[in-house]
Amino acid sequence: MRYAQRVQDIDISGIRKAFEGVKGDAINLGLGQPDFDTPQHIKDAAIQAIREGFTGYSHGMGIPELREAIADKLKRDNNIETSPENIIVTSGASEALHIALEALVDEGDEVIIPDPGFVAYKNLALISGARPVGAPLTELKMTAEGVNEVITSKSRVLVINSPSNPTGTVLSKKDVKGLCEVAEDYNLTIISDEVYEHMTYGCEHISPAVFYENVVTVNATSKTYAMTGWRLGYASAQPDLLLQMLKVHQYIQACACSISQRAALAALTGPQDFVFQMREEYQRRRDILLDGLEDIGLECIRPSGAFYAFPSTENTGMDGDTLSGMLMDQGVITVPGSSFGEGGKWNIRISYSNSQQNIKVALERMKKVLSM
16 A cells, blocks of 8 residues: 655654553653643533533634633733734644644745754654754754754744753743844744743743744643643734634644633633642652752753753763663653654653652662663
């Protein structure tokens, strides 16, 4: 049987392999998912939607009251002036990324992505017919200089992700302004993935749309409200671009889940205490993990956002694939850095969205592996 080449060119995600490979008493430090339950008032809103029979198609762009709440959130939290008409609700941030790329690139166009960067960027670019081009990072951060190194006449889109998956780094205001200036100089559209915006520790999240108009701001309820399985994301963009995105959305999805939209409305407009409590717990876990990594001799640039650490494996003499495999054999699941691009070959990604106790046990197992 003949298969589409663009699909044969992509692989099953290394993250999914780690997730699905967990056995027995293995501790999963590979999965990028909050280990907290969705807050009760959000679940209650979904249950009420079901009881009311709110189970049919919604408006393709999303229910009006949710888009209004998203516009208010973007102004309040991100200093982005927008309106409900410039917002589309999607089935997770992944769909928002997909329809943005489908709307922006033609065959052979280039999409500049962080290397290492989230696994979806490369593969969604390939699916859209574009060529993903990795921009090298400096101290695990995307820089204007690194982007300038790889820009060509075919460059069309620049993907920015801060706080970053997999590195845990957060771009400063100066960093973001510099990237926006490069994008403006070369007429690039920025796709800004901001799903970890509330997971920052002692620093501020900055949205590129504050400085540059040609930005698709992508976000979701998944990480902020522990709603990964609800599959509810959104994007804000200029009207002309949003219309093109809507065309793709209508034919692959029709609309986001009606029940999840009601839940997201409750999340955005309800109490936010949970978000801050979750962030404080992540910071405690991060500090335990970093102390442990230092103790066992793994060098790691201090992450200031998301819930990931991206330690280097170079001083062990093993690349990330080798060390990750050895750790898996001893019951600790991590993700090889190579899953995120060539720039991550000598790293592993560790998620600290697991309990403090499990992180401590995992560190003990890691110490044994490194002492073999």
